[in-house]
Amino acid sequence: MNASPAAALPLPQGVMRLGATFALAMASFMNILDLTVTNVSVPAISGSLGVSPNQGTWVITSYAVSEAIMLPLSGWLALRFGQLRLFLGATLLFTLVSLLCALSPSFEVLLGMRALQGAVGASMVPLAQAILLSLYPPAKRGFALGIFAMTTVAAPIAGPLAGGWLTGHLSWRWIFLINLPIGLICAALVGTLLAGCETARVKKPVDKVGLALLITGIGALQILLDKGKELDWFGSSFIVTLACISAVALITLVAWELTAEHPVIDLRLFGRRNFTVGVVSLALVSVAFFGVNIVTPLWLQTQMGYTSEWAGRTMAFGGILAVMMGPVVGANIHRLDARAVASFGLVVFAGFAMLNAGFSPDVDFWALALSRLLMGLGLSCLFLPLLTINLSGLSGEQVASASGLASFFRNLGSSFGTSIMTTLWADRTDQFYAQLVEHITPSNSAFNAYLAQLQQLGMSYRAALIYIDRDVVGAQASFLATQSVMRSSALMALALIPMLWLARGPFTAKSHCESA
8 A cells, every 4th residue: 555645744743733632532522422412312302303202212223323334334434535534524524414403393304314423423433543543653652542542431421411411401402513613623623733644545446235235234233222122122023024134134244245355344354363352342341331321320210319410410420530540541551461451440340330239229329429430440441451452453554444343343332231231120120029029918017017107107008009019119129120230240341351361462553654
């Protein structure tokens, strides 16, 4: 491959490089934020546009599906258009479509705009990561990855909080309008500070068969994950059909891409041990991380009386140490063994989950919130070393493809985590409820004493029974199910540690300037 223009031009230094780093990180943050910012706003959007809450969830699904399809294409698109040019185009289009989302007059228009938003913005995160790596020498590249990992962790935590506040105090349309100044500022800074620092363009034939299989397989899989719980999983013929379509398309895609002359996805990256270990670990960590981050606010809002805003405030504490420690860990990662740092992060995350599993049903806000500081510490020592392992030994030409696939598997893990953990939570709640109800019998003296106490307080016999069933037994079952999810996440985190040590050092990546 010919030398890129960036190799012949001096890269920005000092304040200019920090400015470019900030702009790339903020663009990445804005993009990831849009994955979760709509979650708490679905009821408001549904009510405003006259659809049911179940229909309203397609606002989330349409974005997730289109982004999932486009993420693996990031490397191919970067070669075809150039990394910087593609990043600027994606950021500006993402910003424009955010405005169109905010102005949508109907649910159908909003659905189309959300799908378009996910498609045009999919390459922003992997390209931000690839460009960041090219700006720093090897000794300082960990700092760049630390900034990137910080946005990866903080954005999913900040999303529900920002969405709840904006929807409650302004309007759901503001969850899209806030992207306008951020997107324009980021694009202006990156375009100005990195002017001329572009990679070479390589126009390869379009792999139409691979592209069609990718759209079919990943699209069907993402819809399956997003709608599975709502439709009772494989009890639904629609879900079974999606599973069959996805399995056939993805198996065919793998076989086709491994033999195609110009594959649309570079699956040969999985032949590299470190890439495979990093990507698989990232996906499984995302299952545990997003499982905890979805189930906890569900429990707080359905059983503990928290509003969406206060649930978001509780969750936000998880981002404090992650944001503070990310750059620190990144600046020193080249001196440490990435496997050891990630193992420490997994142990700390597991400790956080087990601590939450040991809380009592009357746990207060500060106990929950402060425990998430421990989670933030674990995450700051987890995502960054996984990214470092994932990209180690790759050339600059491969980084965009590798980052796109890593982002895809991280999002796939988050979708799996959301679906699996919410299903586990609901099923375990039903199981614990059935077990607890068995003890509510006339022969149970404790039950009779509590029932009599409620009647003395003025409740009728029927009202007292309803209260015990809903607010005592139901709440206790939900609490026990939450504890079960926490323990499952802890065990999953600990089980990942041996896999990390399959990776082999050194854990460094080349920039496109070095590999040119």
